[in-house]
Amino acid sequence: xxxxxxxYLGGALTILSPCILPVLPFVFxxxxxxxxxxGLPLLAGMALTFALVATLAAVGGGWVVQANQYGRWxxxxxxxxxxxxxxxxxxxxxxxxxxxxxxxxxSNKAQQAGASAGDSAWSGARSSFLLGIATGLLWAPCAGPxxxxxxxxxALNGASxxxxxxLLAYAAGAATSLGLALLIGGKVFSxxxxxxxxxxxxxxxxxxxxLGGVAAIASGLDTGLLTRVSTVATAGLEQKxxxxxxxxxxxxxxxxxxxxxxxxTAMTGNGPAxxxxxxxxxxxxxxxxxxxxxxLTGAVEWLNSAPLSAEQLKGKVVLVDFWxxxxxxxxxxxxxxxxxxxxxxxxxxxxxGVHAPEFxxxxxxxxxxxxxxxxxxxxxxAVDNNFAIWRSFGNQYxxxxxxxxxxxxxxxxxxxxxxxxxxxxxxxxxxxxAGRKDVSNSVVSAEDAKGVQQAADMGQVASPETYxxxxxxxxxxxxxxxxxxxxxxxxxPAKPSLNQWGLAGSWLSQPDQVTLNQGTGRIVYRxxxxxxxxxxxxxxxxxxxxxxxxIDGAAPGANHGTDVAADGSGTITGQRLYxxxxxxxxxxxxTFSIExxxxxxxxxxxxxx
Numbered sequence: 001x002x003x004x005x006x007x008y009l010g011g012a013l014t015i016l017s018p019c020i021l022p023v024l025p026f027v028f029x030x031x032x033x034x035x036x037x038x039g040l041p042l043l044a045g046m047a048l049t050f051a052l053v054a055t056l057a058a059v060g061g062g063w064v065v066q067a068n069q070y071g072r073w074x075x076x077x078x079x080x081x082x083x084x085x086x087x088x089x090x091x092x093x094x095x096x097x098x099x100x101x102x103x104x105x106x107s108n109k110a111q112q113a114g115a116s117a118g119d120s121a122w123s124g125a126r127s128s129f130l131l132g133i134a135t136g137l138l139w140a141p142c143a144g145p146x147x148x149x150x151x152x153x154x155a156l157n158g159a160s161x162x163x164x165x166x167l168l169a170y171a172a173g174a175a176t177s178l179g180l181a182l183l184i185g186g187k188v189f190s191x192x193x194x195x196x197x198x199x200x201x202x203x204x205x206x207x208x209x210x211l212g213g214v215a216a217i218a219s220g221l222d223t224g225l226l227t228r229v230s231t232v233a234t235a236g237l238e239q240k241x242x243x244x245x246x247x248x249x250x251x252x253x254x255x256x257x258x259x260x261x262x263x264x265t266a267m268t269g270n271g272p273a274x275x276x277x278x279x280x281x282x283x284x285x286x287x288x289x290x291x292x293x294x295x296l297t298g299a300v301e302w303l304n305s306a307p308l309s310a311e312q313l314k315g316k317v318v319l320v321d322f323w324x325x326x327x328x329x330x331x332x333x334x335x336x337x338x339x340x341x342x343x344x345x346x347x348x349x350x351x352x353g354v355h356a357p358e359f360x361x362x363x364x365x366x367x368x369x370x371x372x373x374x375x376x377x378x379x380x381x382a383v384d385n386n387f388a389i390w391r392s393f394g395n396q397y398x399x400x401x402x403x404x405x406x407x408x409x410x411x412x413x414x415x416x417x418x419x420x421x422x423x424x425x426x427x428x429x430x431x432x433x434a435g436r437k438d439v440s441n442s443v444v445s446a447e448d449a450k451g452v453q454q455a456a457d458m459g460q461v462a463s464p465e466t467y468x469x470x471x472x473x474x475x476x477x478x479x480x481x482x483x484x485x486x487x488x489x490x491x492x493p494a495k496p497s498l499n500q501w502g503l504a505g506s507w508l509s510q511p512d513q514v515t516l517n518q519g520t521g522r523i524v525y526r527x528x529x530x531x532x533x534x535x536x537x538x539x540x541x542x543x544x545x546x547x548x549x550x551i552d553g554a555a556p557g558a559n560h561g562t563d564v565a566a567d568g569s570g571t572i573t574g575q576r577l578y579x580x581x582x583x584x585x586x587x588x589x590x591t592f593s594i595e596x597x598x599x600x601x602x603x604x605x606x607x608x609x
Contacts, residue, residue, distance in 0.1 A: 004169045011173025041129040287411040287426065293318065293404045296352070298388020301365055303372055305380030308352065310408055316350045317430040318404040322395050324358050325371035326535045326577045328452060328607040329417050330399040334375060335446035335453050336420045337401075341379045343444060344427060347436045348406070353381040356390045358398070359512060359604055361537055361575035371576065403427065406434035417456075420446075451562040452533065452579045456609030460587040462528035463499050466606040469512035478502035482509050487517045492524045498589055501525040501606070513604045515539070522595045529608035530583050531561070532592055537575030539600020545572040546597040549580050551590050559583045572601060 293310045302308070321337050323330035341351035357363045363385045372381055384390055393402060403412040403426050412426045421443045431439045449455065467473055470484045477493035477500035485508075492504035505521025507514050514523075525532070538545050549556055549568040557566050561579035564570045572578070581592060 008169040008173040008176075011170035011175075012177045045129040287403075287429065290410040290413065293320075293408045293410060294389075294392040296382060296389055296392075298384065298386055298392070299354075299382035300385045301383045303369060303381040303383065304378060307382075308350075308380060313350060313404070314408055315406050315434070316348050317344075317406055317427065317434055319349065319351045319427065320354060320393070320402040320404065321351065322354045322356055322390060322393075322398060322400040322402075324356055324362050324398055325368060325375075326359060326362060326575075326604075327398045328533055328577060328609065331375075331452045331577070332417055332449075332455055332609070333399050333401075333420075334377075335449045336423075336444060338375075338377065338379075339444040339446065340424060340427060343440070344431065347431050347439060348434055349427060349431065351379040353377060353379060354384050354389050355381055356384045356387055356395075356398070359535065359575075364575075367575055370574070403430060405430045420444075452577060454609075457530040457587075458609075460528070460530050461608050463525075463606075463608045465608070466499070466501060466525070467512070468501075468509075468514045468523075468603050468605060470509045471511035473509075475500045476502065478504075484509060492522055492593075496524060496526040496591065498526050498528060513602050515603075516596050516599050516601045518599050520595060520597055520599075521601075522593055523603060525592045525606060526589060527592055527606075527608060528587065528589050530587055531579060531609040532581035533561075533577050533579050533607045533609070534594070535577050535604035535607075536572050537602040537604075538572050539602070541600065543598070543600070545601045546570075547572065547601075548595045548597065550593045550595075551581060553591070553593075556581060559585070575602075577607070 293313065295310050296308055299307070319337070319340065321333075323334075325331075337351060337353075340349065355362070355368055361367055365383055368381070368383055382389060393400075395402075397415040399416065401414045401423060402410055403414075403423070405411050411430060412423075414423055424443045428439050428441060446453075446455070466475065470482050473482055476482045477496050478490040479493070480488060480490050487506055487508045489506050490503035493500060493502040496502060502524050503514065503521065504524065505519060506517040507521060508517045523534075536545075547570050549560070549564050549570065551559060555566065555568040556564060559581055560566050560568070561582045563578040564580050570578070570580075580594065581590075583590075
């Protein structure tokens with residue numbers, strides 16, 4: 001919505017461009033004529049010109065996606081070029097001169113047609129229509145840099161309805177300006193002449209900003225910004241709208257997108273929808289058609305594969321897995337998804353992972369690429385940073401599995417952990433429907449999964465997922481109270497109750513994280529579960545952060561997690577989920593403490609299993 005609004009404003013403000021001035025006197029000359037005979041044909045001609053531009057962009061816009069990283073570099077070069085045209089009006093004038101001349105000729109023809117044909121309705125409408133085409137031809141090159149940025153940005157997301165929406169929003173903005181010009185007439189023309197000087201400085205300022213942005217992207221500086229800007233705020237607003245329009249009841253423990261409603265409690269796998277499906281899949285009943293596989297466009301990058309489309313996947317059974325790499329529920333489903341991809345690959349199953357980030361650092365493609373390598377994922381992964389594929393499915397949860405048949409029809413979905421045997425039976429049924437012979441009726445087991453991918457001991461989990469940023473924090477027990485967006489010295493609670501937590505040391509609390517501001521610091525949590533995980537990252541400088549873990553005041557020993565030694569020591573080297581406790585004996589209420597020996601650490605959320 002923000003991009004559409006910016007495109008609309010960009011179109012509306014294009015009327016301030018100097019090279020639009022030659023055609024405006026002819027536009028204003030029609031202010032006293034009937035709108036249906038004069039103004040409407042003019043706007044229709046202009047709309048037709050923009051429609052042609054939109055069509056060309058939609059047809060050719062996919063080249064950037066197909067070219068993958070090389071296309072992105074070319075797109076950045078185009079953005080730099082458009083930035084230069086904003087800074088250097090003479091360069092823009094030279095580039096747009098041929099189209100401006102063509103627009104002038106059409107404008108003159110329209111004027112002559114109107115003058116020579118008297119007052120007939122047809123002739124007046126025809127001349128206005130020609131004038132509209134001329135205005136559109138002039139508007140596009142005069143908009144040059146602004147329209148170019150819209151087209152380039154749209155090309156980065158590939159040819160899609162979104163591309164057309166951006167261009168239509170731009171055209172609507174331009175038409176709004178023109179409509180106001182028709183209503184108000186020469187007063188606008190005079191005011192625009194007076195504003196041209198200021199407008200040029202604004203354009204040059206935008207050009208400088210655009211070149212700075214391109215330089216930041218090319219040098220990788222944008223990565224640092226992305227890792228400090230949360231996805232949750234905007235995703236939550238969008239998700240609330242989706243919830244209003246199409247509410248869908250979550251299954252037990254699925255992680256739901258949507259601001260403060262988000263939760264990652266582990267799933268028991270006994271939801272009513274899955275209980276009903278169990279009988280249908282086991283008995284071979286026909287699974288219902290839930291929808292069609294939409295175009296998989298909008299990913300900022302594809303890993304392990306070239307971009308895939310719905311047409312390419314026809315004839316294949318497809319499993320689409322929505323996940324994000326710091327989500328514990330997603331990680332615990334991963335052994336099954338990987339096993340299915342391997343087991344049924346030769347029988348026609350295609351698994352596609354759609355990585356939709358929750359935390360800002362999960363938008364960093366380098367982080368995603370490393371996570372895929374560490375997790376041993378070899379199937380295609382679409383990096384859905386803009387939630388384009390997510391929205392096309394109407395999805396609301398991590399993890400979410402959608403099962404698509406060989407005809408491109410969605411036949412089943414499952415949210416969260418659990419019901420793995422039933423999900424595999426759905427895959428088997430869809431493969432048999434597609435004509436595959438000798439499809440195995442056995443199911444895979446992931447009992448040997450290690451570390452964070454091992455199934456939770458749900459009977460022992462009495463602690464909920466807990467976010468540390470002030471926007472969604474609960475049960476904070478430090479006596480000072482959590483301060484929003486400011487550094488504060490905290491004291492850890494002396495005797496926290498179950499599921500209470502607190503800070504010690506100087507911390508900066510932000511919407512989705514807390515950052516150790518200086519010196520050393522601690523986080524304390526009273527929990528009840530076999531496993532304790534914490535999403536952590538090093539500071540802005542990326543330097544490793546040393547830490548020490550204790551359980552009830554002592555080193556964890558045999559109860560240490562995979563990221564901690566028996567003496568409690570460990571190091572934070574990247575932004576991800578860390579397993580800090582895995583108890584091997586009896587489970588009870590325990591007081592967990594992690595002391596950070598270096599400043600800068602970022603802490604996001606506790607999860608349990």
